[in-house]
């Protein structure tokens with residue numbers, strides 16, 4: 001039932017505890033969001049669960065299997081990560097999407113077809129042969145999402161994927177992304193500052209502050225009954241920004 005489970009995860013930097021999470025669990029098929037202020041440890045938690053960073057303490061299970069350090073590469077192939085910056089390779093759009101599939105042993109023609117399919121899904125099919133250097137920020141994000149989905153990962157990790165976009169571009173991408181998520185049913189873990197995004201996309205949300213979980217539940221629970229004053233202020237700000245939405 002759980003694809004990823006983390007227990008007693010601690011990350012430290014010298015004497016400072018950056019992350020101290022008792023339990024985090026991601027059910028198969030759910031969209032799980034992590035919100036919290038700057039420096040709360042959200043990206044650190046993402047990196048730990050995506051097996052990109054080893055915690056100083058704690059255990060992680062992937063599909064019921066306890067993760068050992070040497071399992072990293074093998075298990076990471078079952079995941080995909082999209083960062084705030086698209087991190088595209090300096091080549092064409094289609095090659096960016098196809099290359100991961102080729103690395104996984106897919107023949108060139110099949111990889112190209114799959115890449116085209118996912119580029120179409122994210123409405124950038126027409127840009128297939130463009131060099132990535134000529135893309136706008138929004139187009140590059142769409143390509144990086146297409147690249148992640150093309151891998152058909154068991155878990156998709158997203159670190160603030162809609163940041164740094166103008167409002168109209170962000171809205172359009174959010175709508176398209178939400179549609180793809182709904183149709184693929186892919187298990188997703190995403191980090192966000194944006195409560196509206198969380199309401200639109202997430203089944204469950206965890207609020208992280210100073211590296212610790214302060215609340216976890218359905219987005220509605222967090223909005224209606226924030227667990228502490230800081231969270232209540234955060235929710236209050238969003239209610240003022242978007243009256244009627246929450």
Ligand SMILES: Nc1ncnc2c1ncn2[C@@H]1O[C@H](COP(=O)(O)OP(=O)(O)OP(=O)(O)O)[C@@H](O)[C@H]1O
Nearest residue numbers: 013018036037038039040041042043044045191193
């Ligand atoms: N390599 C590093 N060196 C020093 N400090 C670090 C490093 N990585 C993370 N930190 C610190 O760890 C804490 C958690 O960082 P993290 O990026 O996980 O927070 P976050 O919630 O994702 O923040 P943001 O919303 O600003 O991206 C912060 O105080 C940050 O300064």
